[in-house]
Amino acid sequence: MIIILDLKLLKQEFIIKIRRIAYYLSREGFLPQKISMHEEVIITNSKEETAVLAEKLAKDLKGGDFLAFYGDLGAGKTTFIQGLAKGLGIEKRIISPTFIIMRHYKLPKGNFYHVDLYRTQSRHDLLGIGLDQIIQDENNIVALEWSEKIGDLMPKKRIEIRLKYLDDNQREINIRKYE
């Protein structure tokens, strides 16, 4: 019996198999996806400065973007989001949705959602307002307060914004873009 080993062909098949395995592993979340992170830290000296910073950031936003806010009550999350809304061209005044969980604003192209999870208790609440669908929709820009409560619905590609109280008028704002 003669066995002819075509090494080149074997190698090629091997590479294809490895690629296939890697594809399944990353699809199932076992391999980290290539995500890069860009970070900046800004100190603002008034709520107006925070709003202006947010207004500038808004100019770079597009449908499908997700902004995750972190920070204590009074840190300035809503103030920042009011600036975002202004930068997106929303004229209606943004009021804190703390008692309503979610507010929707129409953009010329797509939608802006301001979500506040302060009073939500469970994953069931999040699915109840359709948050998973809203986040996945590429027409929507979503700004979320109390992001630590979103659990596994947190998208990998996101902008994290952390606000920290320094004194009555000063806040430290840390912005991390994962893309």
Ligand code: ADP
């Ligand atoms: P949160 O949504 O995080 O609970 P808010 O934006 O509702 O916070 O409230 C922030 C409060 O802090 C507002 O009363 C605002 O006037 C005040 N403030 C003072 N300095 C700043 C600043 N540099 N940036 C943002 N808010 C500030």
Ligand code: MG
């Ligand atoms: Mg708020």
